[in-house]
Amino acid sequence: MAFRKFLPLFDRVLVERFTAETVTKGGIMLPEKSQNKVLQATVVAVGPGAVNPKGNVLPVSVKVGEKVLLPEYGGTKISLEDKDYFLFRDGDILGKYVE
Amino acid sequence: MAFRKFLPLFDRVLVERFTAETVTKGGIMLPEKSQNKVLQATVVAVGPGAVNPKGNVLPVSVKVGEKVLLPEYGGTKISLEDKDYFLFRDGDILGKYVE
Amino acid sequence: MAFRKFLPLFDRVLVERFTAETVTKGGIMLPEKSQNKVLQATVVAVGPGAVNPKGNVLPVSVKVGEKVLLPEYGGTKISLEDKDYFLFRDGDILGKYVE
Amino acid sequence: MAFRKFLPLFDRVLVERFTAETVTKGGIMLPEKSQNKVLQATVVAVGPGAVNPKGNVLPVSVKVGEKVLLPEYGGTKISLEDKDYFLFRDGDILGKYVE
Amino acid sequence: MAFRKFLPLFDRVLVERFTAETVTKGGIMLPEKSQNKVLQATVVAVGPGAVNPKGNVLPVSVKVGEKVLLPEYGGTKISLEDKDYFLFRDGDILGKYVE
Amino acid sequence: MAFRKFLPLFDRVLVERFTAETVTKGGIMLPEKSQNKVLQATVVAVGPGAVNPKGNVLPVSVKVGEKVLLPEYGGTKISLEDKDYFLFRDGDILGKYVE
Amino acid sequence: MAFRKFLPLFDRVLVERFTAETVTKGGIMLPEKSQNKVLQATVVAVGPGAVNPKGNVLPVSVKVGEKVLLPEYGGTKISLEDKDYFLFRDGDILGKYVE
Numbered sequence: 001m002a003f004r005k006f007l008p009l010f011d012r013v014l015v016e017r018f019t020a021e022t023v024t025k026g027g028i029m030l031p032e033k034s035q036n037k038v039l040q041a042t043v044v045a046v047g048p049g050a051v052n053p054k055g056n057v058l059p060v061s062v063k064v065g066e067k068v069l070l071p072e073y074g075g076t077k078i079s080l081e082d083k084d085y086f087l088f089r090d091g092d093i094l095g096k097y098v099e
Numbered sequence: 100m101a102f103r104k105f106l107p108l109f110d111r112v113l114v115e116r117f118t119a120e121t122v123t124k125g126g127i128m129l130p131e132k133s134q135n136k137v138l139q140a141t142v143v144a145v146g147p148g149a150v151n152p153k154g155n156v157l158p159v160s161v162k163v164g165e166k167v168l169l170p171e172y173g174g175t176k177i178s179l180e181d182k183d184y185f186l187f188r189d190g191d192i193l194g195k196y197v198e
Numbered sequence: 199m200a201f202r203k204f205l206p207l208f209d210r211v212l213v214e215r216f217t218a219e220t221v222t223k224g225g226i227m228l229p230e231k232s233q234n235k236v237l238q239a240t241v242v243a244v245g246p247g248a249v250n251p252k253g254n255v256l257p258v259s260v261k262v263g264e265k266v267l268l269p270e271y272g273g274t275k276i277s278l279e280d281k282d283y284f285l286f287r288d289g290d291i292l293g294k295y296v297e
Numbered sequence: 298m299a300f301r302k303f304l305p306l307f308d309r310v311l312v313e314r315f316t317a318e319t320v321t322k323g324g325i326m327l328p329e330k331s332q333n334k335v336l337q338a339t340v341v342a343v344g345p346g347a348v349n350p351k352g353n354v355l356p357v358s359v360k361v362g363e364k365v366l367l368p369e370y371g372g373t374k375i376s377l378e379d380k381d382y383f384l385f386r387d388g389d390i391l392g393k394y395v396e
Numbered sequence: 397m398a399f400r401k402f403l404p405l406f407d408r409v410l411v412e413r414f415t416a417e418t419v420t421k422g423g424i425m426l427p428e429k430s431q432n433k434v435l436q437a438t439v440v441a442v443g444p445g446a447v448n449p450k451g452n453v454l455p456v457s458v459k460v461g462e463k464v465l466l467p468e469y470g471g472t473k474i475s476l477e478d479k480d481y482f483l484f485r486d487g488d489i490l491g492k493y494v495e
Numbered sequence: 496m497a498f499r500k501f502l503p504l505f506d507r508v509l510v511e512r513f514t515a516e517t518v519t520k521g522g523i524m525l526p527e528k529s530q531n532k533v534l535q536a537t538v539v540a541v542g543p544g545a546v547n548p549k550g551n552v553l554p555v556s557v558k559v560g561e562k563v564l565l566p567e568y569g570g571t572k573i574s575l576e577d578k579d580y581f582l583f584r585d586g587d588i589l590g591k592y593v594e
Numbered sequence: 595m596a597f598r599k600f601l602p603l604f605d606r607v608l609v610e611r612f613t614a615e616t617v618t619k620g621g622i623m624l625p626e627k628s629q630n631k632v633l634q635a636t637v638v639a640v641g642p643g644a645v646n647p648k649g650n651v652l653p654v655s656v657k658v659g660e661k662v663l664l665p666e667y668g669g670t671k672i673s674l675e676d677k678d679y680f681l682f683r684d685g686d687i688l689g690k691y692v693e
Contacts, residue, residue, distance in 0.1 A: 006465070008491040009457050039177075047491070051457075052152045053448045061108050061150075069105070069177060076490065078435075078465060087490055094175065094186055095107040095146070138276075151251045160207050160249075168204070168276060193274065193285055194206040194245070237375075250350045259306050259348075267303070267375060292373065292384055293305040293344070336573075349548045358504050358546075366501070366573060391571065391582055392503040392542070402663070404689040405655055443689070447655075449646045472688065474633075474663060483688055534672075547647045556603055556645075564600070564672060589670065589681055590602040590641070 006080055008047035011060050011090040015041035015068060015075075016083075039070045040097075044085065060090040067097040105179055107146035110159050110189040114140035114167060115182075138169045139196075143184065159189040166196040204278055206245035209258050209288040213239035213266060214281075237268045238295075242283065258288040265295040303377055305344035308357050308387040312338035312365060312372075313380075336367045337394075341382065357387040364394040402476055404443035407456050407486040411437035411464060412479075435466045436493075440481065456486040463493040501575055503542035506555050506585040510536035510563060511578075534565045535592075539580065555585040562592040600674055602641035605654050605684040609635035609662060610677075633664045634691075638679065654684040661691040 008014050018040045022030050043066045049059040062068055071094055075086040107113050117139045121129050142165045148158040161167055170193055174185040206212050216238045220228050241264045247257040260266055269292055274285040305311050315337045319327050340363045346356040359365055368391055372383040404410050414436045418426050439462045445455040458464055467490055471482040503509050513535045517525050538561045544554040557563055566589055570581040602608050612634045616624050637660045643653040656662055665688055669680040 005493055005495070006491050007494050009489055010487060012491060014491070045491075048457075051454060052154070053454075054153075054450075055448070055452065055454045056154065058150060058152075058154045061147075071175065076467065078490065091109060093108055094177065095105055095111060095113070095144075097104055098106050099104070151253070153252075155253065157249060157251075157253045160246075170274065190208060192207055193276065194204050194210060194212070194243075196203055197205050198203070250352070252351075254352065256348060256350075256352045259345075269373065289307060291306055292375065293303050293309060293311070293342075295302055296304050297302070349550070351549075353550065355546060355548075355550045358543075368571065388505060390504055391573065392501050392507060392509070392540075394500055395502050396500070401691055401693070402689055403692050405687055406685060408689060410689070441689075444655075447652060449652075450648075451646070451650065451652045472665065474688065547649070549647075551649065553645060553647075553649045556642075566670065586604060588603055589672065590600050590606060590608070590639075592599055593601050594599070 006045060008045055008087060010047050011050040011058070012047045012087050013043055013060060013062055013068075013090055013093060014045040014078075015070065015086050015088060016044050017041045017070070017086065037072065039072065041068055041070050041086065042066070043068060046090075050090070062090065062093060062096060069094040069096070105144060107144055107186060109146050110149040110157070111146045111186050112142055112159060112161055112167075112189055112192060113144040113177075114169065114185050114187060114192075115143050116140045116169070116185065136171065138171065140167055140169050140185065141165070142167060145189075149189070161189065161192060161195060168193040168195070204243060206243055206285060208245050209248040209256070210245045210285050211241055211258060211260055211266075211288055211291060212243040212276075213268065213284050213286060213291075214242050215239045215268070215284065235270065237270065239266055239268050239284065240264070241266060244288075248288070260288065260291060260294060267292040267294070303342060305342055305384060307344050308347040308355070309344045309384050310340055310357060310359055310365075310387055310390060311342040311375075312367065312383050312385060313341050314338045314367070314383065334369065336369065338365055338367050338383065339363070340365060343387075347387070359387065359390060359393055366391040366393070402441060404441055404483060406443050407446040407454070408443045408483050409439055409456060409458055409464075409486055409489060410441040410474075411466065411482050411484060411489075412440050413437045413466070413482065433468065435468065437464055437466050437482065438462070439464060442486075446486070458486065458489060458492055465490040465492070501540060503540055503582060505542050506545040506553070507542045507582050508538055508555060508557055508563075508585055508588060509540035509573075510565065510581050510583060510588075511539050512536045512565070512581065532567065534567065536563055536565050536581065537561070538563060541585075545585070557585065557588060557591055564589040564591070600639060602639055602681060604641050605644040605652070606641045606681050607637055607654060607656055607662075607684055607687060608639040608672075609664065609680050609682060609687075610638050611635045611664070611680065631666065633666065635662055635664050635680065636660070637662060640684075644684075656684065656687060656690055663688040663690070 017038045020038045024030060043062050043064050046060045049057045051057055071092055074092055075088045078085055078087055116137045119137050123129060142161050142163050145159045145163060148156045150156055170191055173191055174187045177184055177186060215236045218236050222228060241260050241262050244258045247255045249255055269290055272290055276283055276285055314335045317335050321327060340359050340361050343357045346354045348354055368389055371389055372385045375382055375384055413434045416434045420426060439458050439460050442456045445453045447453055467488055470488055471484045474481055474483055512533045515533045519525060538557050538559050541555045544552045546552055566587055569587055570583045573580055573582055611632045614632050618624060637656050637658050640654045643651045645651055665686055668686055669682045672679050672681055
């Protein structure tokens with residue numbers, strides 16, 4: 001997998017957004033502008049964690065494979081092997097979905 | 100319950116606002132614009148707490164089920180199973196109602 | 199009392215402003231615009247105190263019942279049982295009146 | 298004295314400005330606009346001191362009765378028994394006059 | 397090599413960007429404006445690390461020779477022997493490519 | 496001396512600027528606008544030093560009588576016995592002239 | 595040497611920029627506007643270092659005589675015996691040239 005080869009630094013988390021719904025429940029095709037921004041994502045790689053002033057690493061709070069809720073703004077879009085991923089700082093991720 | 104499946108991160112608190120009054124005491128229907136913004140809410144999920152520079156977790160000050168007073172501005176609206184919830188940082192919640 | 203049921207969080211202090219003078223010493227009714235903003239208030243509830251980075255609580259510097267001087271700006275107006283109160287952070291209260 | 302009854306909080310210092318000169322050395326009355334802003338003041342009450350993150354109080358650096366030099370801007374004007382006083386944070390006072 | 401002679405200070409990292417693609421996969425020459433900004437780079441020199449308030453040095457998180465992903469904005473362009481390099485702070489580098 | 500009676504607070508340093516040159520080397524009188532701002536000054540009084548969060552005093556880095564270089568902007572002009580002095584924070588003084 | 599007599603305070607570093615090239619390799623005189631800003635400089639004096647909140651001095655990272663690379667903006671121009679020098683904070687110097 002592409003993201004296996006990319007290691008975020010510090011407290012950065014690499015996520016892949018869920019696919020946007022392109023068809024309504026009623027079966028109508030949605031033009032791109034009407035599609036909601038997808039805020040759910042899957043964690044695909046995590047950094048080792050931020051470093052505090054003493055030099056200790058504080059691990060990030062999410063793990064690879066977890067489903068998370070992203071903030072509406074922020075994050076850095078990056079391309080890995082022609083696929084879009086997003087980098088967020090651990091502290092900006094709003095929460096995670098647990099079973 | 101929907102919020103059981105969502106776990107806020109750090110010091111975030113997930114709340115559900117009380118229902119707005121849509122009818123005056125005198126029985127008159129209120130148009131949406133005249134309805135006051137509801138600042139009372141019930142805590143439905145809490146994060147584990149913020150992490151201090153030493154890596155220790157500082158628990159949040161409210162518990163699930165508590166009735167709280169929200170600030171007029173701020174908070175992040177999120178949708179879980181077609182229902183609106185709001186995320187606030189623990190430190191932004193003004194106070195709680197106790198019996 | 200209403201404020202008994204509301205507990206401010208962290209270093210917030212709930213105060214009730216003194217009643218504005220609506221009549222001059224000479225007996226003339228003052229229109230609302232001419233009434234001075236009342237900066238004296240009585241503390242009606244206090245939060246447990248701010249939490250420092252180590253997780254220790256720092257108690258607030260005023261007590262319920264004390265008469266305080268408020269800054270001219272700031273504070274959050276809240277309504278409890280149809281009565282107006284104000285929330286100030288402990289550090290924003292200018293001073294207190296002692297006997 | 299009025300200020301005996303008012304206790305500033307934290308590192309606030311209550312001062313009373315010296316009276317402005319209203320007559321020139323040559324005996325000419327000065328209109329209020331020509332009177333210089335008086336920056337010398339006498340300390341009339343001091344707060345217990347700021348609280349550091351550990352909860353320890355750091356005493357203020359001036360004492361009641363000391364003559365101090367105020368910055369040209371800043372400070373909060375307050376009225377106690379129809380007399381004007383000013384509140385400054387300890388750290389904003391420029392210096393003091395010693396014998 | 398030029399960069400051997402230049403030592404970045406503190407947590408600065410000297411990188412050399414990958415060469416921009418000047419020809420499309422289909423063989424068409426790209427004008428300079430159509431060339432994407434190259435965000436991949438090779439680390440050519442690293443500073444000893446930032447100094448914390450206690451005077452301890454916190455080593456940087458990347459090593460000479462590693463392939464890194466740069467943020468789209470930021471960095472300082474410097475010329476060493478007529479060749480362009482870029483200085484980034486360690487904390488601004490998004491991640492690294494690992495085998 | 497006037498400044499003997501004035502004690503700056505915290506890390507403030509009271510300086511007296513050198514006299515501006517009013518005549519060129521060739522003997523031409525300089526109008527006030529053409530006189531360069533004098534950045535050299537003599538330290539005439541120093542505060543005890545800033546107080547750190549633990550309450551310890553950190554002494555200032557210059558001594559009374561030392562010749563210092565002032566920054567072009569900043570500083571507070573104060574008058575003591577009809578003579579102009581300037582207050583600078585210890586950290587804003589650029590350097591000192593040593594024999 | 596002039597700079598021997600001037601001692602920068604705290605973490606300030608006094609540098610002398612290299613002389614700008616006023617003639618092209620081809621022998622053409624360059625007007626002042628076409629001359630590049632010289633970013634290389636020699637360290638001529640260093641301060642003792644910044645003081646941390648505990649009062650300990652953190653030495654600067656460059657030494658007198660070292661060749662350094664300056665940032666394009668910032669720094670304070672000062673004149674010592676009619677010669678121009680520049681003061682930079684230690685942390686703003688980008689790097690140094692080593693043999």
